[in-house]
Amino acid sequence: MFHKGAYGIGGEMVAANVKKRVQHYQKKALWPLFILLIFALFFVYFKGVMPGEKQVKIGATYMTMNNDFYKTLNAELEKKTNQQGSRLYVRDSELDEGKQSQQIAYFIKEKVDVIVINPVRSDSPDIIRALNEAKKAGIRIIVVDAPMNKQVVVDTTIVSDNYQAGVLIARDMMSRLSEADILLLEHRNAISAMDRVQGFLDTIKGHPTYRIVSQLETLGQTEESMPQVKSALANGLEFNVVMALNDRAAIGALAAIKDQGLAEKIYIYGVDGSPDIKNFLVNTNDIQGTVAQSPIQMGRKVAEVIELMREKKSCDSQYLIPVRLINKDNIGEYPITGWQ
Secondary structure (H helix, E strand, C coil): CCCHHHHHHHHHHHHHHHHHHHHHHHHHHHHHHHHHHHHHHHHHHHHHHCCCCCCCEEEEEECCCCCHHHHHHHHHHHHHHHHHCCEEEEEECCCCHHHHHHHHHHHHHCCCCEEEECCCCCCCHHHHHHHHHHHHCCCEEEEECCCCCCCCCCCEEEEECHHHHHHHHHHHHHHHCCCEEEEEEECCCCHHHHHHHHHHHHHHCCCCCEEEEEEEECCCCHHHHHHHHHHHHHCCCCCCEEEECCHHHHHHHHHHHHHHCCCCCCEEEEEECCHHHHHHHHHCCCCCEEEECCHHHHHHHHHHHHHHHHCCCCCCCEEEECCEEECCCCHHHCCCCCCC
């Protein structure tokens, strides 16, 4: 005869054992699902932060990094390419065309997919030869800020409207002065710089009261501009307007004029819209105006074009970034401490 209580206890033990086994098998069944979920999360995460099957390699070479314009342009490009998972090689040519051609050769050796070049000299035989070798190797070429000579076929050119920059400066000067003796500060090897000068010259053409009294080669550098202008002043050159190819040359001219202690008002114009020049516009009467470029927009456009190339989509042969004159009348519309 069975004891009812014992049977009840035994049944409960069996039920508990069965329940444990069911839970055990449920856990075993859930493990594959859990592992699949982990793999799915890893896939989604790494797909977003890592490059695809083929990492895009980009070689960027600038005429000089001794200019905040190019530093800002490159910083924007670097930010965007990091987001895209690309690899970016950056080189400073230090205004040496031979060095820049060697940098292009290095990019070819590294089998980059795209070369971004701001040429030291637009018609340099060494640079043209190196870029043609890059094209033969199947490398795409993006030119920024200063167009290349037509002897090399590039994929696209991204530049500011440099000719219009010169036009805007000439118009502003003519609205303020009925006559002027003008000193031009140039960088003759850079097409972009000479386009600005040409826009200025074409605008004053036919107006004999606006006279070019001298044209000086400054390479667009403060340390070149200052001694050149200082020497010109010491030799008796008289002028009341400085049209500088960029802000760095304009600042060099200002330093030379201050050093000479000239009392006469001299109208100084630059091109770039750099933070330094904008500070002068806000706090002094030393600078008349600057034409604003946007290295930020330029860097973003370079990154956009690289993405089009990666996706094997077509791009325009040229992208023109608009420019605008900044003077005391509208300086309040622009950031002072950074680039536009």
